Amino acid sequence: MDTQTHGSEVITGRSLGESCGIVALAESIPVGYRLVQSLRIIQHRGQESSGISINTGKVLKNYKGMGLVNEVFSGVKIEKDTGIGIGHIRYSTAGSSTLENAQPLYANIGKFEIAIGHNGEIVNALQLKRSLESKGYSFATNSDTEVVMKLLSIELSKTSDPVLSMKNTFKKLVGAYSLNLMINQRVFVARDPNGIRPLVVGTTEFGYGAASESVVFDQLNGKMIRDVRPGEIVEIKKNEFDSFMYNESSKTAHCMFEYVYFARPDSVVDGRSVFETRMELGRILARESPVKGADCVVAVPDSARTHAQGYAEESGIPLTEGLIKNRYVDRTFIMPEQAGRESELDIKLNPIRQLIEGKKVVLVDDSIIRGNTTRKIVKMLKKYGAKEVHLRIACPPVRFPCYLGIDMKTKDQFIAANRSLKEINAKLGADSLRYISLEGLIEATSLGKENLCLGCLNDKYPVRIGSH
Ligand code: SF4
Incomplete structure (x- = not known):
């Protein structure tokens, strides 16, 4: 010292x-x-x-x-x-x-x-x-x-x-x-x-x-x-x-990403329970983008657990603990170096074959930024015998940088930047891909569009970003 x-x-x-x-x-x-x-x-x-x-x-x-x-x-x-x-x-x-x-x-x-x-x-x-x-x-x-x-x-x-x-x-x-x-x-x-x-x-x-x-x-x-x-x-x-x-x-322009991903589900942010918001995101996603004949809903652990619970509750499709997370490997989205991200991910998640094999799976994630994690998970589930994997994402496509305190700086990082839904899914390899709508996200927070920052979704920031 x-x-x-x-x-x-x-x-x-x-x-x-x-x-x-x-x-x-x-x-x-x-x-x-x-x-x-x-x-x-x-x-x-x-x-x-x-x-x-x-x-x-x-x-x-x-x-x-x-x-x-x-x-x-x-x-x-x-x-x-x-x-x-x-x-x-x-x-x-x-x-x-x-x-x-x-x-x-x-x-x-x-x-x-x-x-x-x-x-x-x-x-x-x-x-x-x-x-x-x-x-x-x-x-x-x-x-x-x-x-x-x-x-x-x-x-x-x-x-x-x-x-x-x-x-x-x-x-x-x-x-x-x-x-x-x-x-x-x-x-x-x-x-x-x-x-x-x-x-x-x-x-x-x-x-x-x-x-x-x-x-x-x-x-x-x-x-x-x-x-x-x-x-x-x-x-x-x-x-x-x-x-x-x-x-x-x-x-007021509260960051929507706190509700989607960052804050703990047991926190209350600006008068709104993060848990309840995530449940609602899942419910709305299930109504907007159902998967007919699916056998199970699987969450990308741990951050999408509540969204998946909401999806399962609304759709009546059982929620399955299909992916096990090694709790001693830290979250990967924020690792500073790409190399670190890839290697951490390899040992972070593992599917339970008995729950996945032969099943039509609805895979729920809170958001997709780069898509590396999602692509690997889809591949993993298919390798373990999933018949179909349908991706459902509880945040609209992140296409624009955040200049307001979240580490999402360059457009090149985002799989959704300059790509259509079909092109994104071609990279991810799922049988179908759907995002929650912007209206659905706003409804789930109950805060009103005028009280949220949605800059990384719609390029409209609450403050002047200047020379960026
Ligand atoms: S742009 Fe706004 S909504 Fe997006 S992460 Fe940054 S503060 Fe949050």
Whole structure:
């Protein structure tokens, strides 16, 4: 372990790879280990790096490293803190996968120590960075979060008022951001004016907190209170929280992919149960695209289990545990290198021959991005004797990049970009392929088209994407 910055320790570990997750706690007991536990609860949101910042009473102490929370924190002695802190797990969407970009980021600007964690992506980060560089400011990383840190530091030096400084900073940002921040002894969270990435506040057994997903409060013996509003800053205190709006004219645009794939099914995101949404996606898919005479419905585990359950329930076709997942091999969609993806997949899934052989199978997946996983699974099922494999996908074709915090950057990645349904299926090798309709997806979320981001489906983003 060596020292990275003042009050900051670097922990080495193994690197793996998704999006990002944040937590913030203010409790009547030290929170260091509780932050680590909270990050483990939302580990599915990011596997590249993990970190926490706590306040020891003298300094902000930052612990972070590359890898899963367990890998980074196993056996690490965390100093006693004053009961406030923030935590972050990361998968890089802006900035490369290096320890310097691991969060929370830390800065000491004399009167203030600041730590920041970020889930999302600042679309105008480069523009802001160039403008700051032209005024003589320099940057240590290529992360968009450092741009937020720099802007906030400049504002704090001018105003010495954390809330005013945050308001002034956030007004300059364009993009998706759910942030957690520690400024000396105070802990804040904030959400962009479109509420693109999720963020909730709640109680814990020993105080108050905020997290990317409500499941954190279930498991810390507390209760989710509400979503952080788009354009809102919330100060988390040990026995209450305070709200400061910095943008009242916001237009909600929650990421549809949180419901389809990212969030845990036991979370409630923006007032809507992820489990219930996925069940509904499955039910609608079954109504829109039935498979006559099918013997069984099989889910691509684990992410499509609930969608498949909904499909089976609506169609009356039995749900079968036809594919077994090796639970010690991590999710493949977000592995940074193509080579890694292929080899992980080979050992990740295996069909149960007795359940598949001679059967007409409805294979339900939550979404298709590159199609590598799907193609291999179809091939696998056929090899194990499936008579027919009919693919049913609970998300419309992903054809456009995400610039707002999900690692889907180039169009070339998408099997559905510039291909017809027939051409896509020719690559996947199924007997038939159907996607849920855009209307079906919107109906399943119950949020209304006007309250969702659907950019990667229809190329209409809630913010101006600029030069991309
Ligand atoms: S573009 Fe797609 S993945 Fe990105 S925020 Fe919008 S809905 Fe989510």
